[in-house]
Amino acid sequence: MTETARKMEADLCTWIGREAAAEEMIPVIGRLYRENNVVTSVHGRSLINQSVVGLLKLHRWARQIDSEELALEETLPILKALDSLQLGAASIDIARLNEKFRSQGAGRALEEFLRDELAPIVGQRGADPRPSTDVVLYGFGRIGRLVARILIEHSGGGHGLRLRAIVVRKGSENDLVKRASLLRRDSVHGPFEGTITVDEENNTILANGTLIQVIYSDNPANVDYTAYGIKDAVVVDNTGKWRDDAGLSQHLESKGVARVLLTAPGKGSLPNIVHGINHGDITAEDRIVTAASCTTNAITPVLKAINDKYGVVHGHVETVHSFTNDQNLTDNFHKGDRRGRSAALNMVLTETGAAKAVAKALPELAGKLTGNAIRVPTPDVSMAILNLSLERETTKHEVNTYLRDISLHSDLRKQIDYIASPEVVSTDFVGSRRAGIVDGLATISNGKNLVLYVWYDNEFGYSCQVVRVLEEMAGVNAPSFPTEGATPAEGAVRPAEDLLATTR
Template sequence: MNQDQVFTDWKEREALAEAMVPLIGSLHREKNVETSVYGRVLNKRSVIDILKAHRYVRQVEGNELSVFETLPVLQAVDKLDVRNAHVDIGKLAAKFANSGAADLEGFLKEEMADAIGAETCSGTDVVLFGFGRIGRLLARLMIEKTGGGQSLRLKAIVVRKGNATNDLEKRASLLRRDSVHGSFKGTITIDEENNTITANGNVIQVIFADAPDAVDYTAYGINDAVVIDNTGKWRDEAGLSLHLKSKGVSRVVLTAPGKGVKNIVMGVNDGDITSDDTILSAASCTTNAITPVLKAVYDQFGIENGHVETVHAYTNDQNLIDNYHKGDRRGRAAGLNMVITETGAAKAVSKALPAMEGKLTGNAIRVPTPNVSMAILNLNLEKETDKEELNSYLREAALFGPMQKQIDYSNSPEAVSTDFVGSRAAGVVDALATIANGKRCVLYVWYDNEFGYSCQVVRMVQKMVQCTLPAYPKSV
């Protein structure tokens, strides 16, 4: 192609992507349908974002996916009245092409029969107890997902009253601007008289309280709510049970490892969630990052034992400059030092994956980056393998397996930590770094320890209240 032809082709693709935007939006608002291309979410994305999502496919499939292939799928999904589903138009387009079928609409009717005209699940009130790094990202995610008015409805945040006279504006400003994750995609206004923040039409009550049992949520029209405690202050059953004493609360989720409660890693042991559970823990970001990959490897090759080394971004628990800290080494300046510290993630894996009990050791190194971490899994396997076989298996697990929302896959030779900011996967296998020889392997797993973990928390709450959107095509 000459330059003019290349540019003409680009303009045609751009026009098709522009045609996708209103379809994606109406499906989300009117039918509660989320759309994606090979796991890259398209809801509320720009034309360029849509084209980049298609371009990404060449990394994992070898060939770039075209909007010429996916737009007809999107149009057919809309025509068939698909409702309350997560639809990966990229994977459906590829599956249709490989099926040899001639009738796209007939293919999709059979593929998504359960979603055509599906009933809507009722919305669930959610309260964020605490509004720190994880709390604000959870807010962004839930606001993003309320286009159809279903699923999780963020009704309130609970914080301690600050000393500033413009406390509400400061809370809103932290939601509006983020040094790592960028600006909030939408509009935010505040109502100081009623103590509310309105984000993209979602009216969020701001409640000031110091204790979990000190709020009457029904006074704000909140009932049967899930409280997501992201303060980290109460971590055992006794402390978390205090939330249940507040009127309007029926369930509690902890965004940290819990003691005496179920620790859930979505994709691994979420089958342990029952309708009787009122308190659950979403474990830690590192446990969420490594456990799905470990389960995938264990299921195929077996694991005799291993060591997990976490290279972790610094957190608010560390000191900005050298100062007293009750923990060893964490008192030294976080922005200047690599800091060796402990991690309970290796031992915590067995809470979600009992087969790993006593098989893993672990340590952590905090490094001077604000977000995105890496886990290095040094494993002794029960079966022999090599790099090509192991990577091929993990690629399939990431694209088509039951843990495809938890495991992602990268084979970019230029990928560095900032490239994974905003990743929705619990962990991303860096295929080019994989080492495998006989019964020994080393895997490198990137993870956005803030956003990727927050996505796991939202998935867990959706499973808890039974409003997880079924995904199409169905995993193998």
């Protein structure tokens, strides 16, 4: 046998072994989720419902943290040990937990280390102190259906957020079947992961065990949700029809509604919340909250990171945005300027309030930003170009390394992602759960002048931010582990410009 043949056989055997390890992980991951309400992840990427290849790709992706990909022979024992500890509800990052064990294990056996690290939930056997909060989706368009997918995915053992109903205007006699079909199939985001059953007699959709009541109404003030066993619900208004206090307050007149979340920028004094930035400002007295816009969510975390370290004197935000449903497919009348022209054939210059809206979440940037937008013929994923004048000088390498570190080890790691690949294009970011992804290779730095390119899935990434705000309003966040100290060992971090990452 030649050396090449021996290497081929060895590589194949290694791959088969890794496949076997990943196959062994799947039932453990599922059991932790179903029986213990434990969500496992690799640097924020969920392991729930992943395939064998999906698990292998996540372990491979982790090489952007260390010089080598995450080893299954290290993570499999961690998962098995977690399974034996009878844990209570939690979110556990096994990659960061492994890093902490390697750097701070201090000679302890793995199970001993895990018992110490996870002491608050050890022996709790699925105990989940979180309250259950009913959620109603008012409207079932692009954002409504994606929020529904995320809520169904997060349903777990029934604690936390519970999607109970959607409210729509009846469009046809087979309306329910069509609504279910749109949930089941999506041209951009792919098929629904699971099974969907329609009960036309009772107007319900059963999706992966989540029973959703479909309610037909064209008046937000006259729905009796208590008739369906729904109480103290948070209504997520994703119609965009009402954006001020007076309009959204109509929901509060319906029986069974406690609070309202708008999936658009609010008007007047309504709090505009960008999760990761000012979600801590939400109080029990805030009965109506808005989740701002997709662009505001994409740029505000990055702007905060830059302003904290370098200071922003002023800047301009140019958004290259995928077309949306309010534009015309072919030229036709539209009350908005330029939006009557075909979205599929044109770049359409339009306005955006995202730059000004940043100040609602980051008051220190008030009056410092201008903005504009160009709608382009793509169905999803947009890009924000931040042209900033800074208080102090920096370099491309310095700012990229800083933003990459922020994306991995800061309180903004759920909002900011980082990538440095010369081959990525917009479709590579479909399905990203981060609010925005910094494209490191595109960064331009010249003294105090800085240009950043930030990709964002303006549908799914934004919907993830909406759900995070919803969790904050309901107070249903599970404890997260490891709590601290989980950073790569010195010398393990690769230069920012050498990194390749996936975003799914």
